[in-house]
């Protein structure tokens with residue numbers, strides 16, 4: 001699969017599978033195309049070549065079908081995207097009000113259940129300004145879970161959080177994945193926090209997927225590019241300015257190892 005933004009190729013020759021029930025971490029330096037890859041999974045960006053399948057079905061191009069597919073995908077974006085003039089509970093209720101015809105008392109119960117799932121049952125009546133950064137992220141997570149999506153996409157879920165709040169979010173992501181039987185994709189440059197909960201890791205750099213494997217395989221790799229990334233060193237095979245990487249040849253992707261027969265998503 002190839003993903004372009006305008007005339008620029010962001011990722012080429014990529015081939016990946018997200019096994020059902022697993023947590024896939026997409027790591028890589030800034031500007032290497034991690035968010036672009038997520039945009040391909042939600043159908044926001046059509047591949048310039050190749051195809052993307054979600055739940056075994058090609059991502060549709062028609063607006064109505066795309067909206068239907070997206071109900072099955074929970075997305076936690078970089079910003080929390082909470083509406084500031086609504087309470088936490090009202091924010092979580094938004095997708096339920098927009099996409100279901102459930103009666104208000106049922107919606108109220110569901111909202112409390114979702115807030116309970118992220119450990120914030122008592123915060124329903126608080127406004128976003130009354131929440132800490134970590135709490136606000138958990139409310140956004142509860143909202144992303146509102147429609148019980150089988151696939152969760154997290155774009156930089158730790159941005160702006162302190163180490164304790166980061167630990168809470170990461171263990172919550174892992175726990176929700178296991179208890180609700182979800183498949184999760186986490187885009188992050190927080191390597192140390194993300195690796196412990198990931199089943200599979202993909203590393204994007206130099207316009208391609210330069211690693212696909214388990215966290216242990218990544219840690220054990222002696223590839224200079226991966227070592228540079230893991231240690232956060234400025235000099236090495238990863239171009240500091242991603243724009244200058246455009247002149248480099250893309251590194252061929254290694255295929256991901258599918259851990260389950262029915263993948264949640266596939267991009268070829």
Ligand SMILES: Nc1ncnc2c1ncn2[C@@H]1O[C@H](COP(=O)(O)OP(=O)(O)OP(=O)(O)O)[C@@H](O)[C@H]1O
Nearest residue numbers: 005006010029030031032033034035036037189242
């Ligand atoms: N909507 C867009 N239109 C044009 N170019 C874009 C768009 N979104 C991203 N890009 C470009 O695509 C490249 C990859 O960006 P992307 O956001 O996917 O990287 P990333 O790995 O997620 O980076 P970061 O970690 O900084 O979020 C960047 O050079 C960016 O400028």
